[in-house]
Amino acid sequence: MATMDFNLEAAARIVQLALTPVFLLSATATLLGVFATRLARVSDRVDSLSHDSRDAERDALLAVLRQRSRVLDTAVVLSALSGGLTCVAVLVLFLGELRGTAAARFLFLSFGGAICLTMAALAAFVIEMLLAARVIRLTVDRSAGKP
Numbered sequence: 001m002a003t004m005d006f007n008l009e010a011a012a013r014i015v016q017l018a019l020t021p022v023f024l025l026s027a028t029a030t031l032l033g034v035f036a037t038r039l040a041r042v043s044d045r046v047d048s049l050s051h052d053s054r055d056a057e058r059d060a061l062l063a064v065l066r067q068r069s070r071v072l073d074t075a076v077v078l079s080a081l082s083g084g085l086t087c088v089a090v091l092v093l094f095l096g097e098l099r100g101t102a103a104a105r106f107l108f109l110s111f112g113g114a115i116c117l118t119m120a121a122l123a124a125f126v127i128e129m130l131l132a133a134r135v136i137r138l139t140v141d142r143s144a145g146k147p
Helices: 008-051 056-099 103-145
Strands: none
Touching: 008 056, 008 103, 056 103
C-alpha cells in the first residue's frame, strides 16, 4: 500500500487553488438571489395584472411577463449547474491531491464548464432585463393612453 505524505505546504497549495472556485461559487449564489428576487417581482406583477379587466394591453403585458419568467428560469438553471460544476472542481482539487493524480482534464472541464454556464446565465439575465424594460415601456404607454 502506498504511503501518502501530507505536508503543510502541499495542503496550503491545494487550499489556495480551491479559493478561486469558491469565489465563483459565492458569486453564483449571489446571482441566484438576484434571479429569485426578480422572479418574485414578475410573480407580483402577474398577480396584480390578473385582477385587471381583460384587454389587449393587459394580455401583451402578461405575454412579456411570461417570457421574463421563462428566461429567469433558464438563468436559474444555468447558475445552479454552474454552482454544481464549481463544487465538482473544488472536489476534484482535493481528491486529485489525495489520490496522487493531477486530474487536470476533469478539473479543467468542470471549472471551465462552470465559467461557461455562468456566462450563459448572465446572458439570460441580460435578456430578462431587456424584457423588463419592454414591460416598463408598455406600462407607461398604457398609463398614458397611447395605442
